[in-house]
Amino acid sequence: MSLEGYIIETLRAVIFPGFLFMFFLALFYEWFDRKFYARLQNRVGPLYTGYSGILQPFADFVKLLSKEDIVPQKVDRFLFTMTPLFSLTLTIFACLLLPISSGSGIVSFNGDAIISITILTFICITVFFAGICSYNRFAIIGAERSFLQLIGYEIPLMLSVVGVALTAKVLSLSSIVSSQENLWHIFGPQALGFVVFIVAAQAELERIPFDLPEAEQEIIAGWNVDYTGRRLAMFRLARDIELVFLCGLGATLFLGGPLGPVIEGYSTVFYTVYFVIKSLFILAILTVVRALFGRLRIDQVVGFSWKYILPLALLQFIVVRLLL
């Protein structure tokens, strides 16, 4: 590759649609989530920082960075320092796989659909380590719960992705996108998979009704109870980017990714806008679910997953297989 090519690739990874774009998109999604959630609850939500408080997540992030960094005496220092970094790195890497500004992601190869799901599992494992290494009672309970949830929801999530991959007959996200040029996967046998995906994504992101690992009223902040300052900022940013990733993955798998009518020569802009609109639609669904439910208990969460969500995912898988 020429020097020019290297520079363009680097700029793509660092600025657009790579890290910097992801950073601001994640903060924007957090704002959207908070604002929409607040309006559903008849509150105003973020209001003062920027237009309608749009800069509030950014202000929170900067504030957390400037806070005192406390490392409790008994924690495992290495893991305590590294897990926020791992978590952030993994989520950013996952986002590089998403097709945002063009038909394929920055990193694209056959099998990246599987890699993206694997990364989600790894993120969950960093959460587990984050809780375990702080040796806090509440954090350990939170870590246990996050693992239980992982067992419950990873398989349905996998199955919903595999169902789409089966229909498209490929395992790369860019080919899955191009297979939806005529008809999005959500219209058709994948609709069931979409439901499974939404529920599993809600559990992955630890949002109500599956926010048990960090259930405020029960175990304070759960696995991240001991984290302060920039470590917490990193975890929060990682959580926001994960939100973007899962919404984006949903859009990629079921809503045709960034595809849509474009004006010749401006496809990057149009693709990006379509991607954002589609993933915001999924985020809106996730937020409505968050507002509509209370929190389940851990045994009920796992039971719900194995009794209803997993059979649903299997049913969808079988339907897709039969229709092929």
Place this chain on the structure above:
Amino acid sequence: MSTFDIPIGPQHPALPEPLLLKLEVEGEAVVGVNFDVSYMHRGIEKLLETRSYFQGLPLIERICGICNAAHGVCYTLNVEKLYDKEIPKRAQYLRLIVEELSRIHSHLLWLGIAAYEIGFNTMFMYTWRDREHVMDMLESITGNRITTEYSQIGGVRRDIPPELASRLLKVMDVIEERTKYYIRVALTDRVIAKRTQGVGYLSTADAKSTCSVGPIVRASSVKFDVRASDPYVAHDEVPFNVITSDSCDVFGRVVVRAKELLECVNMIRYAVQHLPEGPFRIKLPMKPNAGEALTRVEAPRGELLHYTLSDGTPKPYRYKVRTPTLANLGALRVMLTSKGRYVVNIGDIPIIYGALDPCICCTARVNFVDVKKGKSWIWSLDEIREMSRRGGLLK
């Protein structure tokens, strides 16, 4: 499996007030519980002895910000018993109206808190929004949102003019409509059902043996309500039903409180429409007769008990308050301990505790500590009697 201890409180997001729950946990199940309520001692009973009966009223309302109307009514009724004077009927009706309004505000607040404890934040926001109607009404009637000091010795502080009464009736319509909606949500929402049914089980026998009061005991199908069994302000004239539930769990407590809201609305309507004419206050002298008085009132949280001992001076010789939460702590212990097939999960603790509608600051009691010897103890009833007879501390 080995157990480990989890301390919940005295600072915890689920606890609005300082209480320490020491839980012995096996996996996710609670097997033992111990608690400490003495993080907030304010010495209000002792302070009351240092001021006159009339000056004590603002202080007594500050025992609890939420059931302040009940405390005010209980205090004034208690002191009025020492005077042997009949209080005007209109004042009694007005007291009832404000007391029931404050019950509505307390129950709506509790519904919100309970929803918050199970992570149902939307319902929390909605109930607290609707509670604002009641708070505005309380402000219009009494001049203050909380710590209203409406009930005064000899009557009430202000009258309710007719235009305010018609506004009150309109607000009652809003509250009734919203309450019916919440009852529908509570009865049909599957997450609420899953998180509350069979949780915090307190059998009828246990409810009686732990002497619990209020909605807790009514949810265990015991028909105990001071308003019905010992009418204190015009309750014998205003019709109402005592709501009970036989489910003996948190769900029953939700239902009891929600249906009590409707009863409150009907009581206020009846009282406003049948408000008797006459004065709303009579003047009473500074000094009551010597003697003692004991009054029970049904506060939103349950039976509230005030006792006073007067020696004929303007100040009480001894004043004693027994708040409903103190009476319910025994039941809390039963509810939080796993027994046989009844398992308490860590996730259930906030809602079980929250279903008590606890008010810990009203509850804290003295624990005597001898700093030199490093010893702490609590007075027994006989020792307190002995102390009051001798008028000083025992050695």
